[in-house]
Amino acid sequence: MPDEGHADVDWRAELRSRGYRLTPQRELILGAIDELGHATPDEVLAHVKRSVSSINASTVYRTLEVLEDLGLVRHAHLSDRAPTYHSVGGHEHFHLKCRTCGTVRSVDVEVARALTDRLDADLGFVADVGHLTVFGDCRDCLAAPEPAPL
Template sequence: MDLGDRLKGAGKRLTPQRRLVLEAVERLGHATPDEVLAQARAAQPSLSLSTVYRNLEVLEELGLVRHAHLSDRAPTYHSVGGHEHFHLVCRTCGAVISVGPDLLAPLLQRLDADHGFVPDVGHLTVFGTCRDCR
């Protein structure tokens, strides 16, 4: 199902702004709303930050983007078109490392078995110190 059909199925339209926001997220990889705005404004200079936030919310509701908190500032958005992953963030240099959920498999199984709990891995961020900064 393409983007237009997916939006229509959810009662939404594929607006030029929505397409620009999604394309910006996909191009940037991991981006804050401000970074998405800067990228999208190259194509549409009149785009506002509130429009970016509204469209990120819609795109997240549709499962096209996800957000994670990689700092104490604004959330960071990324496309779900790639692989499911969680994030390691170095507190020293700010490096962000994407890690596949298979690394967490034993923990996820244990959380389910012991607590009946299934975590949302895409929102998981682990802060620490990277190899280079140690």
């Protein structure tokens, strides 16, 4: 279930204005990102292969790179594996990832405003929190009873 979309981004016009063709593969891959919300390249590939079995992993990786260069998708590292991509439509956000249940939550960048303002004021550093992932434990997992010892 996606938590953001391209409602306010005319990605077709953006591709054309930058000299890129609007290929069926690009459209399928962007559509997959929109539908999946947050997805690794392998998840995008599996989703797209349901429609077009001839698409391959290198096409997905190259297309994701182009789409990120154009500012239509971003990636975050939600694990120690492949990056996870999401569309930039909707709101700018960072991620919270529960180490126990694996839930990923998108959080508006304003929540981190005190931190980013402090980094700027004290260190002259402007943070790009769109790539930020904070790992921890969610409220539900913290409230869950401890498993009985074996």
